[in-house]
Amino acid sequence: MDFRFSEGEEGFRREVREFLDAELAPEDEGEPFDIRTEEKLHTANRFMKKLAGRGWIAMHWPKEYGGYGASVMEQLIYNEEMAYRRAPLVNQSGTNMVGPTLIVYGSEEQKTRHLPGITNAEVIWSQGYSEPQSGSDLASLQTRAVRDGDDYVINGQKIWTSNAHHSQWMFLLARTDPEAPKHKGISFFLLDMESPGVEVRPLLNVAGQKGFNEVFFENVRVPAENLVGEENRGWYIGATLLDFERSNVSGAATARRDLEELVAYAAAERRDGGSLLDAPQARHQLAEMAIEIEVGRGMSYRVASIQDKGGIPNHEASMAKLFHSEVAQRLANLGARLLRLHGGLREESKHARLAGKFTMEYMNTLGAAIAGGTSEIQRNVMATRGLGLPRG
Ligand SMILES: Cc1cc2nc3c(=O)[nH]c(=O)nc-3n(C[C@H](O)[C@H](O)[C@H](O)COP(=O)(O)OP(=O)(O)OC[C@H]3O[C@@H](n4cnc5c(N)ncnc54)[C@H](O)[C@@H]3O)c2cc1C
Numbered sequence: 001m002d003f004r005f006s007e008g009e010e011g012f013r014r015e016v017r018e019f020l021d022a023e024l025a026p027e028d029e030g031e032p033f034d035i036r037t038e039e040k041l042h043t044a045n046r047f048m049k050k051l052a053g054r055g056w057i058a059m060h061w062p063k064e065y066g067g068y069g070a071s072v073m074e075q076l077i078y079n080e081e082m083a084y085r086r087a088p089l090v091n092q093s094g095t096n097m098v099g100p101t102l103i104v105y106g107s108e109e110q111k112t113r114h115l116p117g118i119t120n121a122e123v124i125w126s127q128g129y130s131e132p133q134s135g136s137d138l139a140s141l142q143t144r145a146v147r148d149g150d151d152y153v154i155n156g157q158k159i160w161t162s163n164a165h166h167s168q169w170m171f172l173l174a175r176t177d178p179e180a181p182k183h184k185g186i187s188f189f190l191l192d193m194e195s196p197g198v199e200v201r202p203l204l205n206v207a208g209q210k211g212f213n214e215v216f217f218e219n220v221r222v223p224a225e226n227l228v229g230e231e232n233r234g235w236y237i238g239a240t241l242l243d244f245e246r247s248n249v250s251g252a253a254t255a256r257r258d259l260e261e262l263v264a265y266a267a268a269e270r271r272d273g274g275s276l277l278d279a280p281q282a283r284h285q286l287a288e289m290a291i292e293i294e295v296g297r298g299m300s301y302r303v304a305s306i307q308d309k310g311g312i313p314n315h316e317a318s319m320a321k322l323f324h325s326e327v328a329q330r331l332a333n334l335g336a337r338l339l340r341l342h343g344g345l346r347e348e349s350k351h352a353r354l355a356g357k358f359t360m361e362y363m364n365t366l367g368a369a370i371a372g373g374t375s376e377i378q379r380n381v382m383a384t385r386g387l388g389l390p391r392g
Contacts, residue, residue: 003301009073016081023050030088037209041166044088048121051089057119058095060244065103065111066119075245076304083250084257090163094118094125098171100242101188105229114169114190126164128172128191128215129238131157136377138173139182139235143217145174145189147231151221152176152189154197157214162371164200164213168193177232188234190226197221207346207363245307246317247300251324251368255293255331258357262286262335265354276338285334292327299323315386322378325368332361 005013028043051057059075061067070078082089099118102110117123134141143156154174164170170191177185191198197220202210229237263286266276277283299320303313335358336343347356369375383389 005073005077009077012074013077013081016078019054019056020081020085020087023047024085024087028088029086040088041090044090045121047088048090052119052121055119057091057121058099060242061095061099061103061115061119065099065115072243072245072304072308076247076249076301079245079247080249080253083253086254086257090166091118091121091124093127093163093167093171094123096241096244097127098125098169098190100244101171101228101237101240103242104240105188105237107225109225110190110228117169123169124163124167126161126167126170126193126213126215128158128161128164128170130160132159135160136374139186141173141175141186143172143174144178145176145187145222147176147224148221150224152187152224152227154189154191154217154220154222157216159214160203160212160371161200161215162212164193164215165202165210170215171228173234173238176234180232183235185232186234186238187231188228188237189222190228191220191222195220195222205364206366207360209364211367243307245304246313247303247307248317248320248324249297249300249304251320251328252293252297252300255296255324255327258331258335258361259286259289259293261354262331262338262358266338269353271340276340282338285338289327289331289334292330296320296323296327315382318373318378318381319386321372322369322375322382325365326375328361328365328368332358332365336362 024047028047030040030044048057055066055068056078058065058067059070059078061069063069095118099115102114106114114123118125129138129141131141131143143154143158145152145154152174156174158172161170170193172189172191173186174189175185176187179185193200197218199216199218201214201216203212203214205211228234266282266286269276299316303316303320306313306316335354339353339358342351342353343359345352345356346359349356352359380392384391
């Protein structure tokens with residue numbers, strides 16, 4: 001086993017670091033979650049334009065479509081460095097989901113029309129999959145699309161749609177054949193969010209921030225040219241990923257940075273003549289957390305290494321996703337407790353410590369174990385595909 005990177009890869013890491021040193025001011029660092037305020041969106045858009053100028057928005061896309069054509073290891077390095085520096089990346093739905101789908105299944109017109117908007121950081125996409133009654137069992141979705149002349153007419157509702165309130169376009173799954181078995185009657189559409197009949201209602205999350213939304217469709221007309229691939233094949237089309245690095249290494253990098261700040265704070269802070277570290281369990285808890293984060297990084301490197309060798313990580317990627325999201329919760333919990341009473345203060349308070357980071361993450365990391373497949377679903381994948389157990 002050799003976890004060293006090649007010389008070329010180390011050179012690429014230096015290049016990414018130099019870019020971040022030059023282009024990302026500490027006050028422009030983002031959050032590891034969605035962009036939740038107009039001001040942060042503005043900062044993120046500015047940063048994304050710089051990435052676009054460097055050709056670094058769509059690392060894994062082929063060069064002919066405006067991507068960087070990065071190897072799996074280069075993607076890993078890029079993702080790790082960006083996350084460690086809390087680079088405010090937006091439009092992951094564009095770069096990681098709809099872009100690759102169009103590259104594989106899109107018509108020439110769809111590619112020409114939509115791919116440059118993503119690589120130039122001009123168009124933000126949202127992902128319209130989940131519905132009030134369909135999340136883990138997504139194939140049960142009920143939003144309907146009915147062909148009418150040159151259009152499809154869409155009626156129904158999506159929920160938890162991240163960034164829909166900032167997005168100009170949405171890709172969505174809708175049912176085109178209600179008689180077919182559930183996976184076989186679904187189609188994949190591109191929707192202009194300005195279309196009449198689309199209503200976006202932001203939802204406030206547990207931290208009181210706007211991140212995701214409800215989106216309602218009432219007789220929304222979508223031109224038939226916005227159907228991607230064949231009608232009723234949307235379920236399979238929606239699973240397209242290209243050669244996308246699936247290690248979740250950004251979770252490990254974000255946690256490493258957070259822990260470093262927490263350790264520095266705890267070591268420096270004096271209270272009543274003593275240190276926050278006077279309680280013996282504080283040192284042990286921080287040490288325990290460092291171990292967990294390192295284990296998580298190892299899981300991520302393993303996933304990338306499987307992909308780098310041409311394999312397809314499956315339960316390994318589920319394990320890393322689950323582990324990172326739960327470590328993030330434990331770290332937020334530890335941070336909020338170590339800060340004692342300050343741990344209950346939000347970023348807006350002048351008495352908040354570390355900009356209220358751990359308090360906010362205590363709330364915001366709840367969603368990390370749900371988004372992109374809940375922890376229970378990841379455990380199901382590990383049980384069936386990893387351990388070979390029969391389905392429950
Ligand atoms: C921060 C955040 C951002 C999101 N962004 C988007 C987005 O942009 N677009 C989008 O389409 N969706 C988005 N989602 C929705 C997300 O995909 C769903 O919440 C997720 O798939 C779970 O679905 P659900 O909420 O309907 O819960 P359910 O599927 O109803 O699950 C409820 C509970 O039952 C458990 N459960 C369900 N099925 C099983 C099973 N087979 N075995 C064991 N336990 C099970 C679940 O783990 C969970 O604890 C987002 C969610 C969050 C939290």
